[in-house]
Amino acid sequence: MGTVLVIDDHETVRLGISKIVDRMGHHGLTAASGAEGLELFRAQDVDFVITDLKMEGMDGVEVLRRIRELDPDVPVMIITAYGTVETAVEAMKIGAFDFVTKPFAPEVVRLKVTRAMELCEARRARNRFEQETEYLRGQVELRCGELVGRSEAMQQIFRAIEKVAPTDTTVLITGESGTGKELVARAIHAKSKRAGGPFVAVNCGALAEGLLESELFGHERGAFTGAVRRKMGRFELANGGTLFLDEISEISPALQVKLLRAIQERTFERVGSERTIEVDVRIVAATNRNLEERVRQGLFREDLLYRIMVVPIEIPPLRDRREDIVDLSKHLVERLSQRLGMAQKVVSDEALGRLMAHHWPGNVRELENALEQALVFCDGERIEVDCLPTQLRPQPHDESTLSISNDQASLPEILEDLERQLILKAYHESGGTKTETARRLGIKTSALYYKLDKYGIR
Ligand SMILES: Nc1ncnc2c1ncn2[C@@H]1O[C@H](COP(=O)(O)OP(=O)(O)OP(=O)(O)O)[C@@H](O)[C@H]1O
Numbered sequence: 075m076g077t078v079l080v081i082d083d084h085e086t087v088r089l090g091i092s093k094i095v096d097r098m099g100h101h102g103l104t105a106a107s108g109a110e111g112l113e114l115f116r117a118q119d120v121d122f123v124i125t126d127l128k129m130e131g132m133d134g135v136e137v138l139r140r141i142r143e144l145d146p147d148v149p150v151m152i153i154t155a156y157g158t159v160e161t162a163v164e165a166m167k168i169g170a171f172d173f174v175t176k177p178f179a180p181e182v183v184r185l186k187v188t189r190a191m192e193l194c195e196a197r198r199a200r201n202r203f204e205q206e207t208e209y210l211r212g213q214v215e216l217r218c219g220e221l222v223g224r225s226e227a228m229q230q231i232f233r234a235i236e237k238v239a240p241t242d243t244t245v246l247i248t249g250e251s252g253t254g255k256e257l258v259a260r261a262i263h264a265k266s267k268r269a270g271g272p273f274v275a276v277n278c279g280a281l282a283e284g285l286l287e288s289e290l291f292g293h294e295r296g297a298f299t300g301a302v303r304r305k306m307g308r309f310e311l312a313n314g315g316t317l318f319l320d321e322i323s324e325i326s327p328a329l330q331v332k333l334l335r336a337i338q339e340r341t342f343e344r345v346g347s348e349r350t351i352e353v354d355v356r357i358v359a360a361t362n363r364n365l366e367e368r369v370r371q372g373l374f375r376e377d378l379l380y381r382i383m384v385v386p387i388e389i390p391p392l393r394d395r396r397e398d399i400v401d402l403s404k405h406l407v408e409r410l411s412q413r414l415g416m417a418q419k420v421v422s423d424e425a426l427g428r429l430m431a432h433h434w435p436g437n438v439r440e441l442e443n444a445l446e447q448a449l450v451f452c453d454g455e456r457i458e459v460d461c462l463p464t465q466l467r468p469q470p471h472d473e474s475t476l477s478i479s480n481d482q483a484s485l486p487e488i489l490e491d492l493e494r495q496l497i498l499k500a501y502h503e504s505g506g507t508k509t510e511t512a513r514r515l516g517i518k519t520s521a522l523y524y525k526l527d528k529y530g531i532r
């Protein structure tokens with residue numbers, strides 16, 4: 075949680091804002107003049123400054139200017155009762171984070187504080203990134219094959235890959251969709267002594283049982299209707315290399331038996347043939363399901379699980395390793411702009427703040443898609459918040475307070491509608507974290523669950 079310095083010569087205003095800040099779980103500091111504010115700023119670690127414009131002595135624009143000199147990374151927001159376009163423009167020109175006219179709803183303060191904290195977090199992460207990259211180079215590998223990641227979790231995975239790659243051990247990679255399972259499999263192959271051989275991937279979830287069997291083991295001519303010529307299976311194609319069995323949880327029980335034998339003995343028969351074929355393949359499997367759970371449900375063979383789970387590698391979801399987002403964004407923007415034949419672009423601090431705050435249910439793949447969309451929509455050299463996909467942009471209704479969609483409705487209906495909007499907003503702003511949403515709304519988590527259910531919010 076951060077520290078917010080509120081400078082205003084009106085006691086009620088500064089205490090009011092500071093109270094809102096405290097209720098958000100941050101720490102509010104107050105000063106009655108620009109000079110006092112600057113003194114506090116020098117003495118304390120301040121993350122966000124909110125200052126009045128018109129004050130005796132030093133005015134808000136001067137405060138902004140001095141703070142920019144002391145620390146250009148700290149956002150400063152100016153509030154005023156005399157909102158003129160000119161002062162707003164001037165303030166924004168010298169780098170004000172935002173400009174708000176009094177009176178404003180508490181909701182506006184909360185929203186600005188949230189945005190400013192995001193921006194602060196992004197700037198800190200970027201600074202850390204810049205300082206550490208130099209220092210870390212040579213100490214820690216920030217990459218492993220195509221994989222990028224500085225988080226402790228990814229560093230551990232890199233070490234596991236280095237260790238396991240040179241052996242022929244079977245590896246099971248687990249992780250939510252889009253976390254980079256295939257990339258880990260490719261890195262294992264690339265760092266193994268089989269790197270010169272083929273890397274063959276099969277998506278076990280994409281084919282019906284019969285087709286999957288012939289895809290894996292091949293078939294003889296006439297083995298079934300439509301089998302007009304002999305076909306080699308993926309096991310044979312992967313000979314001398316690595317076979318990547320993706321979505322292995324989806325294999326039918328009957329085929330699991332055949333797969334178990336193929337993995338155990340490295341032998342199998344093509345569909346429609348008696349001849350046993352022997353291959354030299356290394357198996358890497360992946361799944362986004364809980365295989366132990368599938369075993370308990372009787373959907374996955376326990377012996378097969380133990381056979382493939384010799385070395386497990388678990389990739390945590392992106393939201394649990396947010397420190398990877400700066401490097402990943404940079405890496406993905408480089409890769410995408412190359413692929414799209416575009417000039418290199420950088421992600422603005424504010425946009426990065428949004429990226430770091432998002433929940434990323436689709437993990438790195440979702441991040442990649444968001445950045446691709448941003449690159450396509452963005453005209454300038456920088457990817458700004460406006461270029462991000464809608465779910466990442468601050469919602470338009472954020473700016474105003476809540477809206478009554480149908481004022482003909484009854485009071486209970488209107489209240490329900492407002493409640494729903496408030497919950498949605500808090501839910502969105504806390505990145506879909508339920509405990510945080512409940513905290514913001516000041517209700518119990520159990521009450522929140524009930525309400526999420528009631529309003530069909532997922
Ligand atoms: N650590 C990483 N560094 C760089 N790129 C990554 C990383 N993790 C994932 N990616 C990129 O994100 C995308 C998704 O990765 P990948 O296909 O390996 O995920 P997956 O776990 O196999 O997903 P799914 O379960 O949906 O098949 C790819 O374009 C990949 O290049």
Ligand SMILES: [Mg+2]
Pocket residue numbers: 255256320
């Ligand atoms: Mg995959």
